[in-house]
Amino acid sequence: MKLHELSDNEGATKKRMRVGRGPGSGKGKMGGRGIKGQKSRSGVAIKGYEGGQMPLYQRLPKRGFNKPNRAKFAVVNLGLIEKFVEAGKLDAKSEINEDALVASGLVRRKLDGIRVLAKGDVKSKLTLNVTGASKSAIDAVAKAGGSLTVASKAEAAAE
Secondary structure (H helix, E strand, O other): OOHHOOOOOOOOOOOOOOOOOOOHOOOOOOOOOOOOHHHHHHOOOOOOOOOEEOOHHHHHOOOOOOOOOOOOOOEEEEHHHHHHHOOOOOOOOOEEEEEEEEEEOOHHHHHHHOOEEEEOOOOOEEEEEEEEEEEEHHHHHHHOEEEEOOOOOOHHHHH
């Protein structure tokens, strides 16, 4: 197959309607915009406009605050970690750290760290080392005979 033989599937692309190209085109003269009025003219953005009255989105008070430098964690449930151990993608005998979780494909990327939550059951004796974990996740891992270590923020920043 050569470059000039490549073509898109039938019906995958649709030709653009060229408006204002004469009466024979079916979209001539006013180009489908009707007669006069604001919408028939160019450069009009009507969405939030209320005829000069202050628009609703500007009349309502602003609320809340988005912290610009907040930490964003990748979240993993214990049940998923257990599934990956059973499937042989994670080794329960060695320490499971954030790099191991990424390498196994359980987490796509670390972001500011990985946080473990307690959803799901744990049967394996796991040794986990992550940036964050819920209290119930730490208890669940300890109950199964393993340990879950949470690295402090200073250690995570040093890595």
